[in-house]
Amino acid sequence: MIVDHPAAKKVVPPPRREGHVLSDAVRAKIVAEATNYPQARSALLAALHLAQAEYGWISPPVVREIAELLGLKPIQVQEVVSFYPMFHSRPKGRCHIQVCTNIACAVAGARKLVRQVEDSLGIRVGETTPDGAFSLVEVECLGSCGSAPVVQVNHDPYIERACAEDIAAILRGERVERQSPMISVIPEGVDGYLLPPNGVTRTEIADYLAVGGYEQARRAWCELDPDAITEMVKESGLRGRGGAGFVTGVKWGFMPKNPDKPSYLAVNGDESEPGTFKDRQILERNPHQFIEGALIAGRAIRAVAAYVYLRGEYTVPYLRLMHAIEQAYARGFLGDNVFGSGRSFHMFVQRGAGAYICGEETGMIESMEGKKGQPRKRPPFPAAYGLWGYPTTVNNLETLTHVPVILRHGPTWFRQHGTERSTGNTLFGVSGHVKHPGVYELPLGTPLREIIEKYAGGMANGRPPKAIIPGGVSMPVLTAEHLDTPMDHESLQRVGSLLGTAGIVVLDDSACPVRAAGVIARFFRHESCGQCTQCREGTGFLYKLLKRLDSGRGTMADLRTIEDVCGYMEGQTICALSDAAAWAAGNFLRRFRADFEAHVAQRGCPFPDSFEM
Numbered sequence: 001m002i003v004d005h006p007a008a009k010k011v012v013p014p015p016r017r018e019g020h021v022l023s024d025a026v027r028a029k030i031v032a033e034a035t036n037y038p039q040a041r042s043a044l045l046a047a048l049h050l051a052q053a054e055y056g057w058i059s060p061p062v063v064r065e066i067a068e069l070l071g072l073k074p075i076q077v078q079e080v081v082s083f084y085p086m087f088h089s090r091p092k093g094r095c096h097i098q099v100c101t102n103i104a105c106a107v108a109g110a111r112k113l114v115r116q117v118e119d120s121l122g123i124r125v126g127e128t129t130p131d132g133a134f135s136l137v138e139v140e141c142l143g144s145c146g147s148a149p150v151v152q153v154n155h156d157p158y159i160e161r162a163c164a165e166d167i168a169a170i171l172r173g174e175r176v177e178r179q180s181p182m183i184s185v186i187p188e189g190v191d192g193y194l195l196p197p198n199g200v201t202r203t204e205i206a207d208y209l210a211v212g213g214y215e216q217a218r219r220a221w222c223e224l225d226p227d228a229i230t231e232m233v234k235e236s237g238l239r240g241r242g243g244a245g246f247v248t249g250v251k252w253g254f255m256p257k258n259p260d261k262p263s264y265l266a267v268n269g270d271e272s273e274p275g276t277f278k279d280r281q282i283l284e285r286n287p288h289q290f291i292e293g294a295l296i297a298g299r300a301i302r303a304v305a306a307y308v309y310l311r312g313e314y315t316v317p318y319l320r321l322m323h324a325i326e327q328a329y330a331r332g333f334l335g336d337n338v339f340g341s342g343r344s345f346h347m348f349v350q351r352g353a354g355a356y357i358c359g360e361e362t363g364m365i366e367s368m369e370g371k372k373g374q375p376r377k378r379p380p381f382p383a384a385y386g387l388w389g390y391p392t393t394v395n396n397l398e399t400l401t402h403v404p405v406i407l408r409h410g411p412t413w414f415r416q417h418g419t420e421r422s423t424g425n426t427l428f429g430v431s432g433h434v435k436h437p438g439v440y441e442l443p444l445g446t447p448l449r450e451i452i453e454k455y456a457g458g459m460a461n462g463r464p465p466k467a468i469i470p471g472g473v474s475m476p477v478l479t480a481e482h483l484d485t486p487m488d489h490e491s492l493q494r495v496g497s498l499l500g501t502a503g504i505v506v507l508d509d510s511a512c513p514v515r516a517a518g519v520i521a522r523f524f525r526h527e528s529c530g531q532c533t534q535c536r537e538g539t540g541f542l543y544k545l546l547k548r549l550d551s552g553r554g555t556m557a558d559l560r561t562i563e564d565v566c567g568y569m570e571g572q573t574i575c576a577l578s579d580a581a582a583w584a585a586g587n588f589l590r591r592f593r594a595d596f597e598a599h600v601a602q603r604g605c606p607f608p609d610s611f612e613m
């Protein structure tokens with residue numbers, strides 16, 4: 001049975017009355033946004049973004065007005081405001097300076113930028129100048145680790161490779177713009193298909209059509225049977241690029257074959273794990289290929305719409321994606337009669353608000369429904385009970401970008417890329433102490449050494465690599481002795497790690513492993529959603545212990561406590577954030593125990609040239 005357009009809910013806004021503070025234009029946009037969802041509440045994050053852009057912060061009258069517009073209780077709005085770091089329930093400075101201090105930015109000197117702002121303005125992190133002109137916060141990874149250090153002012157495009165002159169200009173009230181100097185390339189000799197040719201940005205639909213774009217989506221909607229598409233994707237061996245590496249065709253096969261209610265595709269573009277900045281490259285340089293992949297997936301799983309969840313800080317990727325979606329609607333590739341097939345498929349974009357846990361698939365679904373992004377207990381899994389309780393497939397944005405080429409060239413062609421069980425290319429993000437940080441499209445199975453030495457230009461300061469995180473900071477750290485490991489799921493598992501998001505962070509021998517573990521532990525402490533005791537308490541405990549070691553007050557007993565805490569945190573919680581935090585800290589300790597012990601013996605950090613925590 002063909003089901004209705006999902007955006008069936010019509011919202012009747014309450015009339016304007018005294019006490020309302022939002023403009024008619026913002027109220028109208030909130031009401032319009034609410035019609036994109038079966039439940040108006042799903043427009044809550046968008047409403048808060050709109051209100052904050054107009055009003056500067058989310059005041060109690062704004063909370064009440066939005067609650068009224070969306071038919072919610074004020075407390076349902078307030079709890080969301082307080083959950084997401086991007087929403088402010090107190091006024092901030094007109095120039096709100098956000099400095100990323102996570103691992104890649106820390107290594108690139110972010111702490112100095114923070115101090116420069118503090119010293120120049122006479123305020124500390126978290127404070128606002130008395131005249132309300134400036135405020136300063138430290139933020140966790142901004143998804144731009146290849147162009148660290150990164151600063152964002154208000155909601156403007158990032159200032160990448162930020163330097164002292166940039167900070168001085170910001171403080172003089174100037175607008176600084178330095179977008180995307182990041183490298184994203186297909187190295188010579190590689191049969192690339194995710195990124196457009198080097199130096200090309202293919203954001204216009206005409207350019208994508210000129211290379212055969214949307215032809216496979218047309219086939220999918222007009223000629224192919226949904227199950228045949230799923231079979232093809234299964235045969236290709238494509239595995240999810242969001243971190244867990246689940247086989248995509250198998251996941252699609254869990255969706256109902258004869259749906260009597262709407263099914264959805266939920267696209268994960270939250271990309272918030274430090275070391276990971278690849279989905280952004282797709283949106284900035286090749287958004288139509290992603291849309292085509294989502295269209296094909298939508299047909300295969302018999303979905304009525306795709307909802308794309310994009311991290312809130314991504315301003316440029318958002319604008320490019322919206323432009324591409326508009327173009328696809330204008331051509332009839334999205335809408336009520338997709339490719340003239342008589343079937344409808346819509347695409348909506350929701351923006352997150354700075355909470356990493358919303359990348360976890362059920363946390364994302366909760367967030368898309370306008371709630372705190374707290375992961376759900378499973379079962380039921382999203383294929384049975386997903387968005388608004390309907391069958392839903394969650395796929396990473398890169399995963400879907402592979403799909404058009406699988407249909408175009410066939411599964412056998414696809415399997416020629418990568419290894420037997422880790423098929424295809426992927427976008428390896430490389431950051432940290434390398435000469436040319438960036439995103440490199442390469443086959444899975446490319447040795448780590450080749451990625452670092454050949455493509456990323458080798459080590460930046462002539463010092464040897466010491467600690468290498470292979471796939472975002474959740475993944476167990478490796479050492480120089482693992483440099484010849486092929487970067488695929490099986491090989492990394494054999495050396496005690498995982499591929500994760502293929503975001504590689506390289507640290508040289510100047511970097512203190514305790515500080516690296518500490519910065520990462522701080523991240524997990526900040527991002528824990530707080531539902532599980534082991535995670536809520538354990539992440540904070542690990543951070544405190546690592547901080548204590550760094551300060552020279554650590555003891556040998558603290559090392560044993562770290563191991564114990566990690567043991568309590570693994571395999572016990574609703575989602576894998578707790579495991580990730582334990583793997584990160586536990587493996588830094590396991591791999592670099594001598595350095596940890598030296599902190600105790602020498603009563604402080606024995607790495608004089610290390611980055612600051």
Ligand SMILES: Cc1cc2nc3c(=O)[nH]c(=O)nc-3n(C[C@H](O)[C@H](O)[C@H](O)COP(=O)(O)O)c2cc1C
Pocket residue numbers: 239240241242243244245246248251268269270271272273356357358359360361362394395396397399400575576577
């Ligand atoms: C704490 C946490 C954060 C995650 N963040 C992301 C993310 O930002 N993007 C993403 O695609 N997957 C993320 N994942 C994995 C998703 O839960 C999910 O497995 C993935 O989106 C599925 O897509 P795939 O099968 O195409 O990889 C995260 C998982 C956890 C536990």
Ligand code: SF4
Pocket residue numbers: 357374375527528529530531532533535536573574575576577578579
């Ligand atoms: S493990 Fe942590 S982040 Fe995941 S649900 Fe539990 S408290 Fe939340």
Ligand code: FES
Pocket residue numbers: 100101102103104105106140141142143144145146148149150274275276
């Ligand atoms: S952008 Fe700063 S660590 Fe990723």
